[in-house]
Amino acid sequence: xxxxxxxxxxxxxxxEQKILNGQKxxxxxxxTEKKEMVIDCDxxxxxxxxxxxxxxxxxVHFPKHRHNYIEVIYMCKGSTVxxxxxxxxxxxxxxxxxxxxxxVQEILPAGEEDIAVNFIILPQFFDTAFEMIGADDNxxxxxxxxxxxxxxxxxxxLYFHVAEVLPIQNLVENMVWSVLHxxxxxxxxxxxxxxLLILQLLNYMDKMETGEKQVDQEFVISVLNYIETKYKxxxxxxxxxxxxxxxxxxxxxxxxxxxxxxxxxxxxKRMNQAAYxxxxxxxxxxEIIQMVGYDNSSYFYRKFxxxxxxxxxxxxxxxxxxx
Numbered sequence: 001x002x003x004x005x006x007x008x009x010x011x012x013x014x015x016e017q018k019i020l021n022g023q024k025x026x027x028x029x030x031x032t033e034k035k036e037m038v039i040d041c042d043x044x045x046x047x048x049x050x051x052x053x054x055x056x057x058x059x060v061h062f063p064k065h066r067h068n069y070i071e072v073i074y075m076c077k078g079s080t081v082x083x084x085x086x087x088x089x090x091x092x093x094x095x096x097x098x099x100x101x102x103x104v105q106e107i108l109p110a111g112e113e114d115i116a117v118n119f120i121i122l123p124q125f126f127d128t129a130f131e132m133i134g135a136d137d138n139x140x141x142x143x144x145x146x147x148x149x150x151x152x153x154x155x156x157x158l159y160f161h162v163a164e165v166l167p168i169q170n171l172v173e174n175m176v177w178s179v180l181h182x183x184x185x186x187x188x189x190x191x192x193x194x195x196l197l198i199l200q201l202l203n204y205m206d207k208m209e210t211g212e213k214q215v216d217q218e219f220v221i222s223v224l225n226y227i228e229t230k231y232k233x234x235x236x237x238x239x240x241x242x243x244x245x246x247x248x249x250x251x252x253x254x255x256x257x258x259x260x261x262x263x264x265x266x267x268x269k270r271m272n273q274a275a276y277x278x279x280x281x282x283x284x285x286x287e288i289i290q291m292v293g294y295d296n297s298s299y300f301y302r303k304f305x306x307x308x309x310x311x312x313x314x315x316x317x318x319x320x321x322x323x
Contacts, residue, residue, distance in 0.1 A: 001076045001173055008180060009055045009076060009115050019059045026060055037065040041120060045069075050125035051190060053179045056080065056116035062107035070121045073097040074172050078114030082107050084157050089209075091116065094163025096172065096201075103156035117176055125191060132195035159209040160201060168204070171197045219243075220257050223265070231269040232293040236262045270294070271307050278316040285312045 012020070015030060031039045045052050056073065064083075073082075075091040082089045082097065083106040091097055099105060110116070162168045175193050178186045201208075205221055226239050239262075240250040254262050270292040277288050286297065294300040301311065308315050 001169075002177065005173065005176055005180065006076060006115060009117055010112075011055075013055065013057070015057055016059055019057075024060075026057065026062060031065075037063060039065055039067045039069075041067075041069040041122060044120045045122070050122045050187065051179065052120045053117050053176055054120065056107075056110065056114075056118055058110040058112060058114060061109050062105075064104055064106045066104055067099065067101060067120075069101070070123060070126075071099045071103075072119040072121060073099070074117050074119070074176070076115040076117055076176075078111065078116075080107065080110045080114055080116050089157070089159055091159075092161075092163065094169060096160040096162060096168070098158040098160075100156055119175070126194065128188070128191035129195035129198050132192070132199070155210045157210065160204065161207045161209075162201070162204055165200070165204060165207075168197065168200050171200065219253065223254055223258070223262075227262075227265055227269050231266060231273060232291065234266070267303065271304060274300075274304065274312070275308065275315065278312055279319040285316075288312070 015027065018027070028037070031037075031043055033040070033043075044054065073080075073091065073096070075093050075095045077093055079093070080091045082091065084097075084099065084103055089097065160168075171193050175190050175197075177183075178190055178193075183189070205225075222243060223239065226234060226242070230238075236251060237247055240247045243250070245253075251262060254260075254265070258265065260268070274288050274292045277283055277291070278285070283291070289297050289300045292300075304312055304315070310318065
């Protein structure tokens with residue numbers, strides 16, 4: 001990371017100086033006025049702002065707490081140890097940790113050379129990012145978005161080992177610089193940068209950990225990846241064979257771990273893809289039906305109208321009109 005940014009984030013804050021002078025615990029009034037340890041965005045964000053950065057407080061144990069906002073922690077230098085929902089997460093230089101409002105976090109004391117930055121982010125900040133990636137609907141994107149902003153009870157944090165991914169490092173550094181230096185148009189530029197960051201992270205889902213058991217996480221991502229690439233002619237039987245699982249066991253596990261059946265996930269992808277093609281191409285509807293994997297056009301028309309409330313032709317006309 002840029003040396004000037006490191007220098008700024010390394011400065012001993014007033015809060016840290018009091019700790020070094022003998023204060024044993026954090027000053028809770030900095031973070032919340034409530035009895036329950038829920039860190040309050042109103043205490044950390046200026047009124048009207050959607051995002052703020054602050055250096056991670058060093059030299060002290062940070063007790064168990066939650067946030068009423070989304071927190072993103074970026075490790076600029078050194079390392080920090082976090083206990084999130086009972087899981088030990090060690091952030092190394094270049095790592096990213098996303099925490100939604102369900103996450104219960106505890107942080108062990110960090111040393112002077114352990115420099116991390118905390119992004120305090122309101123959920124609506126992500127609106128632009130989700131619009132940017134919404135045109136090409138993606139089940140993996142839905143998994144990421146749901147984990148961040150939809151109070152997904154199963155996944156409260158996303159941990160990315162991306163120190164070696166230069167585009168991601170550059171995007172995070174740009175956001176830190178923009179907020180620290182109060183640059184012009186920083187809200188819109190940072191929202192766009194966040195969209196680009198999420199697009200990049202979607203390319204590196206293999207470098208992600210969640211609070212779920214690793215085997216469960218890999219299972220879900222493998223299923224979603226298969227549907228993303230094989231939605232036209234893939235099948236549950238082929239997928240079960242590829243993954244080496246019994247067909248009926250796999251059917252039950254997909255429902256248990258995603259909340260949807262394989263058929264429902266497949267249909268979601270096919271409909272999303274059809275809507276994307278109707279919006280962004282002039283391919284005839286009859287060809288789109290075949291391209292997304294349907295042989296029965298009547299069935300497609302019925303399911304499309306159930307999902308979008310209009311026929312494919314009306315949907316295309318509406319999208320053209322809104323542009």
